[in-house]
Amino acid sequence: MLQVKDVHTYHGFLHVLKGISFELNKGEIFAIVGSNGAGKSTLLGTIAGIYQQREGSITYEGEDIGKQKVEAIVKKGICLVPERRQIFDALSVKDNMMLGAYHRYRHSKRTLQKDIDRCYELFPKLKTMEDRPGGLLSGGEQQMLAIARGLMSNPKLMMLDEPSLGLAPLIVKDIMNILDQLREEFGTTIILVEQNVKAALKVADRACVMERGEIAIEGESKALMKDPRVRDAYLGGKSQSIPV
Amino acid sequence: MELTSQFIQLIFSGLTIGSIYALVAIGFVITYNITGVLNFAQGDFAMLGAMLAITFVSMDIPMGLGIILSIGIVVLVGGIFERTAIYPARNASLPTLIIITLGVAIAIRGLAILIWGTQPRSLPPFTENNPINVLNAVLLPQSIWAVGISVVSLIAMHYFFNKTFIGKAVTACVVNRSAARLMGIKPEWMSFISIAVSAGLGAIAGIIIAPISGATYEMGLMIGMKAFVAAVIGGLTNAPAAIIGAFMIGILESFTEGLWTSGYKDAISFALLLLVLFFMPNGLFAKATGKRV
Structure with a gap:
């Protein structure tokens, strides 16, 4: 590969x-x-x-x-989940995830929610805090978010x-x-x-x-x-x- | 004029001019946040918007259409400015980029003299301009238009950056440019959008002030400088604080002019800038970050 x-x-x-x-x-x-x-x-x-x-x-x-x-x-x-997470701390958890799918957003708006739900299945905790700004999450939660955001690009x-x-x-x-x-x-x-x-x-x-x-x-x-x-x-x- | 009505009158004038500064100041903040550039051509986009609108209206084009055309052209000019002046120098130092924007501002003014000359021009009010009496103070309908359009524009900006996907991508570039690139977001494209949108805001400011105070080729200089002061009050990065700063300057100028002398209104604004830079270099409302404006 x-x-x-x-x-x-x-x-x-x-x-x-x-x-x-x-x-x-x-x-x-x-x-x-x-x-x-x-x-x-x-x-x-x-x-x-x-x-x-x-x-x-x-x-x-x-x-x-x-x-x-x-x-x-x-x-x-190919997606890189960078060192120290580098999430967008001013944006909500859900917005962070959506931006992970930025390059395919225009072509597949309908599948976006499906992909977000898939990430929530992997990280159920993120669903409970989807409107919370990313900067307010703990280190572990931010790491989950960073991985979920990476997954949104369908890597x-x-x-x-x-x-x-x-x-x-x-x-x-x-x-x-x-x-x-x-x-x-x-x-x-x-x-x-x-x-x-x-x-x-x-x-x-x-x-x-x-x-x-x-x-x-x-x-x-x-x-x-x-x-x-x-x-x-x-x-x-x-x-x-x-x-x- | 009794004191209360004089006070209300000065507040009206301050809010009107403050709304103009707010639009241009937001342009400063958006551009600075996304590109790191202090765009001193921002005020000249206001002049360009005003002059184009006046030209279109004088050509018997319906005012609404003329205004939309003017804003569209200035947005285009903003985009061209970003592609031809800012983008090629994107890796240059901040002073170099500032000098570039100053150069473009001078060029726009020079072009304006060639096209429209040095004589002041004016745009008719958007609607009939019969004064409205409010507690013995006079309120011009054009002032209502100015504040109303500014508020609607600012709400639209808020909606764009907080509710639309492309706006969130722009915000992501502001928050973390390198992480945004990893999402496939092109910061260069966001820079183009931000400067074009800022130019559009500037054009709106120029168009709504033109029926009140007229338009000249050099009007952009002072509008730009005052808006810059407002943006500095907000720490250059905080849009709501810049709006508050803009209204503060507008009201301060209005009171200086009304209660003292119009000769000092500019000096008062710049004295405020110096005070902020000396004593609160992060801006009046900024959180401590260690970064100075």
């Missing part, structure tokens, strides 16, 4: 992504873990079209999307940037369960960027560890959980980073 080949991205003079390559299959949950500054968010931003890669290619369903703009990429069914590929950030463990568990449900019920392919390595590896089929802009380890999640380098660096072991 998605092929990322030798992608290099810069922030000004800073070489952030140094030849990232991986492939993603349909209906898969792929976790990207790593320390702060490893380039995880930049990688998602590059796939989403926020940042332009200087070298390499990103192919989605056979089409090169590497040089396309964010708006065009959203229309193709085939959903990318989530640190959805567990700042949330209580029970809420993180709920959110990870929802991701699993999305894959099972809707066949949504998911890329999950997480610092909560344990939670990410538990829900993902495959995963990679990023270090300093490169992929250091890639493989089945179960195998990564047993990998001593991952265990040492992220699951309570001794060493602080994985040599690239």
Whole structure:
């Protein structure tokens, strides 16, 4: 479904992504873990079209999307649920969700309510607060809203940037369960960027560890959980980073 | 004139001029919120609206149609201004963008001199203008039109931004531009809409004031500056506060003119601007954000 080949991205003079390559299959949950500054968010931003890669290619369903703009990429069914939720805090929960369907609103007003109801089934709490401004929601509720808003675009590929950030463990568990449900019920392919390595590896089929802009380890999640380098660096072991 | 009726009279005048400032100030706020640009050509859209309406009416085009045509043309001019002057410089610094808008304002004024000359012109009142007596104060029907149209326009703006899908998309760009892009919303398109709509509001302001105080090629400068003061009072981002600011300035000017001398009315408005900038730089009604206007 998605092929990322030798992608290099810069922030000004800073070489952030140094030849990232991986492939993603349909209906898969792929976790990207790593320390702060490893380039995880930049990688998602590059796939989403926020940042332009200087070298390499990103192919989605056979089409090169590497040089396309964010708006065009959203229309193709790729959505990014950004870090720190970034919901529209002045707008109501329902308005936030409706704006998630912005690019297809004019063509499918009738199906919009159906999609909103589908999101309410996944996140019943949102229905009870649909008129409340997004800014008044708790962190967990905002994360649910951010995911629901992403789902409103009917994504085939959903990318989530640190959805567990700042949330209580029970809420993180709920959110990870929802991701699993999305894959099972809707066949949504998911890329999950997480610092909560344990939670990410538990829900993902495959995963990679990023270090300093490169992929250091890639493989089945179960195998990564047993990998001593991952265990040492992220699951309570001794060493602080994985040599690239 | 007894004190009460004089007071009412000054309030009427203040509300009339305040409603004009409010329309232009809302244009400032909308444009600033969405594009981050202080559009100093905003007042000149008012002049353009007034001059076009006067021209159409003088060509025996029915007034209603002439007004609609004028607003439409100014909206178009606003859109062209955004595409040709603001959009290409969207990554430039704020001072550069401000200088661009000042340049466009001067260009519009220059063009107005070429087309309409320097002589003041006037638009007939929208309806018969027989004064209405209210507690011995005189109220002109055109003043009712001015306040009424302003209120309806402001309600329409409120409806647009809070009830329509496209208005909510514009609001989303104001709240979080980068997140809006992730929804597939094009902030550049929203910038176009906001400046075009602001230009339309400016045109409405110019058209409703033209029967009261006439129209000249340079009328936009002072209307724009006063509306800017109103927008600053509202912290540049708060539309309802800018409306209150506009009415405050209108009433303050009216009382200065009525009780003191007309020579100081502009000075009083700008003194208010300085006071706000010195002592409440976030605007009179803004919440503390650490951001200064």
